[in-house]
Amino acid sequence: MKIVVCIKQVPATGADKRYTDDLRLDRNGVEAIINPLDEYAIEQALRLVDDGTVENVTYLTMGPEQASEALRRALAMGGDDAVLVTDPALAGADEWATAKVLAAALDKLAPDVALMGMASDDARGSLVPGAVAAMRDLPLLSYGAELAVGNGAARVRRLSATGFDWITAPLPVVATVTDQVGEPRYASLKGIMAAKRKPLETWSLAEVGLSADELSGAALTRVTDARPPEAKPPTERIENVPPAEAATKIADWLAARKLI
């Protein structure tokens, strides 16, 4: 049983983020991390290794060369090997182009489960997993609070409007998991040392069987403007007053805005 965990390198959660003049994410001087929600996918895959269900875990990412750091960090948590797809033609890739590249790389890697986090910290579209499933003609098991594999099938426990369902599909599948799978493990010093010796391959676009032409310039969308959010009026504060007075002031505030 083999799992490929797709991860994305993103700017650190608290980092000061901006766009460059050509309307792309400015990566200069911004600390980069594994997308926090992808760490839950890594954790889920490694738990399936721990319980003996899965033999091999490969990490896959698409990004600039420095995205290999994210792969090394993932390998330090566990798993066997990693692949970085990088190519100058991929700069500015949108979700469609990203899905196309990942789908092509996954065709080569042919895992039983292609596993991803439920969303990325920066873009938050959550469209890549479903698009990859469509491109590879595989079932999608999404938003799993837990992933189980066995007997030629995968299942996820997924929150429903009023409870939860177990959704199942025959392998191979594309699956995504949420932060309910359990807290991601820390990399041990031993793990960090071992990660340095684990195989990490770099593939170009041609090596996954795609040409720049097929990617329509890496995007079907383009950003035409990027600007700071509208300035909000400063926060009003109520402090150092007894609770009853605070309650009256809050009610006045609500009434002034016709909220009561």
Next chain:
Amino acid sequence: MRNDILFLAEFSAGKPARSALELATGAADLALQSGGVAVALAYGSGAADGASGLGAHGARRAIVLGDEDRPAITYAAVAVAAVRDADALALLAPATPNGRDLAAALVGTLHVPAFGPVRAARVTDGVLETEQATLQGNVITTARPTDGAPTPSIALVLANTFTPVEGNTGSAEVTQTPDAAESAFSRATVAESHEADAKVVNLEEATVIVAGGRGVGGEGGFGPLRDLAGALGGAVGASRAAADAGWIPYQLQIGQTGKVVKPALYIGAGISGAIQHRVGMQSAEHVIAINRDPDAPIGDFADLFVVGDLFQIVPALTEEIHRRKGTEGA
């Protein structure tokens, strides 16, 4: 028609979701700009009987993809066939797990542009133009399809981006559902369904939300929050810390990995305001925070920050609201 605007209309438990009404109105707005009509792709229990009723909110036509409550992705094959047939300019999908899954299947099958989650959408120069808060709200971007990109452009739309109009005359004409080939997506099936112990409301539909976090201290601490929500006609939500602690069901979690809400009024009690929670509620029209810690991050972005003990202030506020409304409980 090339100028029509499609939208995904989710039904559940026999009724249209609020997102279906909002997107009917949004799609009708966009259709006015493009010179086409709004067309619903309806799915979920109640869709077969209720799709024509979307006419009251702006839809001119409706196609029923399926009439059962199950993960929307299992309707992907028929959705693809319907979208191919419709040959529309754009498609609006709710930025919910079901809406995202179905949108993703369409993007991956039809190789069309995808945007989202967006907080505004319009037709400009004959194409879909969207506005999105990205990089955790640090940047607002405007985006369009590249020149010559195939249609429809697909946008994930946040809750409350459009306000549903009521009382349009006429009903949406329900047209024949196209035949669809088998697809891999239909190989995913529901093996088991479990109901939660307590009835949970859909926070995405709430116009007032009173949310509690770690500072609420326990399951019982949500009692005063429920009373306040009751007085305001709203619903109770929570931060991830409160859901992880088991004080409240995960269906009521607000944030990056829970619900993204946009109520008219959000009151956060005992919530520090970590970025992961913030991205789930920062679009609320009015934000009040009640916290003992004068330096809590939520104080930086709330409209009104009340420093104090929520267990004293929340009951006092509930009583004050009842007194002013002249309702029970004063």
